[in-house]
Amino acid sequence: MFGTTFLLAVRSIFRHKLRSFLTTLGIIIGVAAVVAMVTLGQATTKAAQAQVASLGTNILQIRPGQGFGRGGGGPRPPDFKQEDVDAIAEQVAGVTAVAPQAQSTGTVIYQGANWSTTINGTTNAFFQVQPWPLVSGRVFNRQEEQAGKAVCIIGNTIRTNLFRGGEAVGERMRVNGISCDIIGVLSTRGQGGFGDQDDVVIMPIKQVQRRFTGNRDIRLMLVGVDPAYDGQQVQASISQVLRERRSITGGKEDDFNIFDTAQISATLTGITTLLTQIVTAVAAISLVVGGIGIMNIMLVSVTERTREIGIRLAIGAVASEVLMQFLMEAVVLSCLGGLVGLAVAQLVVLGLAPLMQVPFLFVPQINVIAFLISALIGIVFGYFPARRAASLNPIDALRHE
Amino acid sequence: MAGDPIIQLRRVTKVYGDGPTAFQALKGVDLDIAAGDFVAVMGPSGSGKSTTMNILGCLDVPSGGEFRFRGVHVETLGRDQRALLRRKYLGFVFQGFNLLARTTALENVELPLLYRGDPKKERREAALAALDKVGLKQWWDHTPAELSGGQQQRVAIARAIVTSPDVLLADEPTGNLDSERSVEIMQLLTSLNRDSGITVLMVTHEPDMAAFARTVIHFKDGLVERIERAHHQGEAVA
Ligand SMILES: Nc1ncnc2c1ncn2[C@@H]1O[C@H](COP(=O)(O)OP(=O)(O)OP(=O)(O)O)[C@@H](O)[C@H]1O
Numbered sequence: 001m002f003g004t005t006f007l008l009a010v011r012s013i014f015r016h017k018l019r020s021f022l023t024t025l026g027i028i029i030g031v032a033a034v035v036a037m038v039t040l041g042q043a044t045t046k047a048a049q050a051q052v053a054s055l056g057t058n059i060l061q062i063r064p065g066q067g068f069g070r071g072g073g074g075p076r077p078p079d080f081k082q083e084d085v086d087a088i089a090e091q092v093a094g095v096t097a098v099a100p101q102a103q104s105t106g107t108v109i110y111q112g113a114n115w116s117t118t119i120n121g122t123t124n125a126f127f128q129v130q131p132w133p134l135v136s137g138r139v140f141n142r143q144e145e146q147a148g149k150a151v152c153i154i155g156n157t158i159r160t161n162l163f164r165g166g167e168a169v170g171e172r173m174r175v176n177g178i179s180c181d182i183i184g185v186l187s188t189r190g191q192g193g194f195g196d197q198d199d200v201v202i203m204p205i206k207q208v209q210r211r212f213t214g215n216r217d218i219r220l221m222l223v224g225v226d227p228a229y230d231g232q233q234v235q236a237s238i239s240q241v242l243r244e245r246r247s248i249t250g251g252k253e254d255d256f257n258i259f260d261t262a263q264i265s266a267t268l269t270g271i272t273t274l275l276t277q278i279v280t281a282v283a284a285i286s287l288v289v290g291g292i293g294i295m296n297i298m299l300v301s302v303t304e305r306t307r308e309i310g311i312r313l314a315i316g317a318v319a320s321e322v323l324m325q326f327l328m329e330a331v332v333l334s335c336l337g338g339l340v341g342l343a344v345a346q347l348v349v350l351g352l353a354p355l356m357q358v359p360f361l362f363v364p365q366i367n368v369i370a371f372l373i374s375a376l377i378g379i380v381f382g383y384f385p386a387r388r389a390a391s392l393n394p395i396d397a398l399r400h401e
Numbered sequence: 402m403a404g405d406p407i408i409q410l411r412r413v414t415k416v417y418g419d420g421p422t423a424f425q426a427l428k429g430v431d432l433d434i435a436a437g438d439f440v441a442v443m444g445p446s447g448s449g450k451s452t453t454m455n456i457l458g459c460l461d462v463p464s465g466g467e468f469r470f471r472g473v474h475v476e477t478l479g480r481d482q483r484a485l486l487r488r489k490y491l492g493f494v495f496q497g498f499n500l501l502a503r504t505t506a507l508e509n510v511e512l513p514l515l516y517r518g519d520p521k522k523e524r525r526e527a528a529l530a531a532l533d534k535v536g537l538k539q540w541w542d543h544t545p546a547e548l549s550g551g552q553q554q555r556v557a558i559a560r561a562i563v564t565s566p567d568v569l570l571a572d573e574p575t576g577n578l579d580s581e582r583s584v585e586i587m588q589l590l591t592s593l594n595r596d597s598g599i600t601v602l603m604v605t606h607e608p609d610m611a612a613f614a615r616t617v618i619h620f621k622d623g624l625v626e627r628i629e630r631a632h633h634q635g636e637a638v639a
């Protein structure tokens with residue numbers, strides 16, 4: 001009986017192509033929407049996480065001031081000094097390296113081509129705190145670092161724009177009017193939510209302080225944390241050292257803030273997950289609407305097909321066979337719609353992923369789930385019209401005009 | 402054609418509706434039909450011919466009385482059991498042809514075999530043989546929309562006989578056809594009755610068509626008025 005009704009259902013579907021198409025349209029759109037949304041959501045989360053990871057995990061960023069959304073009023077808290085950097089590096093257990101940073105903007109010029117960029121003064125600790133390999137050249141040597149020589153390591157964007165992607169190490173360019181030897185080129189980190197991270201020139205911090213910022217202030221410290229240590233503990237120790245050095249006593253609040261990249265990662269993931277859930281809920285509604293569409297067309301077609309049902313019953317079909325046929329039609333239609341929807345979803349993801357600057361993903365679970373849901377919708381919404389068709393009296397059905 | 406009658410009706414009544422609008426369409430019909438007979442049912446409009454045919458075809462149940470088909474008390478059977486009786490022993494031809502639209506003649510004829518669960522190859526062969534019997538073998542791949550009325554009715558007859566039923570029920574099979582087409586259908590029914598031994602029951606308003614039958618039953622006001630055993634050429638030959 002299963003084989004027979006399946007055959008009849010498939011015949012009926014292909015004999016009424018337009019009706020079948022209209023019936024499944026809702027499912028196609030619903031499944032495509034759900035799968036595309038969830039996949040793109042996950043891709044976005046993944047891209048965001050990758051970006052945060054590229055900052056390096058287990059890195060603390062320490063800035064003067066009370067962090068986002070707090071503080072205000074009062075005099076600006078002082079920037080850090082090299083002594084603070086040394087103190088943290090020496091006194092806090094679990095700290096692998098501390099990189100000071102002094103930033104400036106500037107124009108770099110090479111053979112008539114010029115480019116505006118960020119100039120980042122730091123020490124070799126910068127490369128210990130986070131993994132950022134060079135594609136060519138070397139990092140600072142001891143002498144360059146301590147004397148603050150005019151040497152620089154450039155990001156990939158600078159190489160692309162000034163050197164047209166060619167070899168840059170050994171060349172000499174001008175940075176804000178100062179002649180500077182290029183000793184290394186950084187590997188690319190890519191575009192992202194934090195701006196173009198490759199658009200940077202890294203120089204010894206002493207050079208940047210002397211020539212560009214004009215003081216010995218350090219705006220940002222990057223602290224590498226040994227993963228074997230408890231991050232909270234390390235943060236607390238750093239906090240204590242800085243409070244002492246900055247003479248903050250008793251119940252007074254810190255005038256600096258320590259930011260954990262792992263925290264950013266968690267926050268970002270939380271936001272993208274929430275967005276994905278909202279969009280998915282909307283898409284799920286369209287899936288339900290698709291199911292109601294199936295039920296409507298099935299109900300209409302039962303009325304249309306009353307005579308057909310009468311004929312089938314008269315020539316000896318048992319009610320359950322008519323029920324099975326209609327149910328089967330609904331299931332086959334919604335499964336077909338589900339499959340087409342899945343295909344459409346992959347195309348949508350394929351088309352949108354590059355525009356959204358996220359990787360193309362195939363998430364097996366959501367595809368399976370969406371397909372099963374579409375089949376379930378077929379069964380649920382196909383059952384009621386099917387039962388109505390099967391309960392018809394053959395004579396009444398035959399007399400139907 | 403001796404033996405027990407294949408169809409026996411005893412005091413069969415049929416009431417449509419209930420309460421004050423109830424209408425008694427059959428008022429106690431007694432009828433015996435012998436296997437192999439060719440019966441025409443005649444009578445004025447509203448006299449209960451179609452009602453009787455529906456009961457005989459196991460499409461409907463009597464309100465009272467007994468209906469025995471091949472000795473089985475049909476009035477005691479449920480929906481599905483009657484469906485199985487129809488599937489096995491009965492064939493229907495309707496005034497309105499009632500073929501499935503957008504479906505080829507072959508597939509229409511195959512349908513009863515599908516429900517019977519015959520394998521594909523046998524289905525094909527039996528359906529083609531049935532189409533051959535009604536002279537439409539070369540039209541097998543045409544849909545009803547591509548066939549004339551007479552051809553559609555012949556496809557319907559092929560569908561009715563493809564299962565080799567005991568009884569063929571036809572309610573005004575020529576009602577929608579011109580007289581020439583009607584005669585063709587009658588000749589077809591006659592040959593099926595004579596060559597395959599199928600019991601044929603046919604409702605008709607036209608005496609010319611009834612003349613093909615061996616027995617003519619006249620209905621009036623929900624009762625059998627009289628039964629005629631005709632003597633015509635068909636029987637004279639036998
Ligand atoms: N489903 C029904 N509900 C109510 N009354 C019905 C129903 N079917 C038939 N009748 C009534 O029963 C009576 C007999 O109907 P039936 O169809 O058997 O007549 P008939 O002899 O076939 O007539 P015709 O020659 O016009 O086809 C008619 O008066 C008809 O109105």
Ligand SMILES: [Mg+2]
Pocket residue numbers: 450451452572
């Ligand atoms: Mg009638």
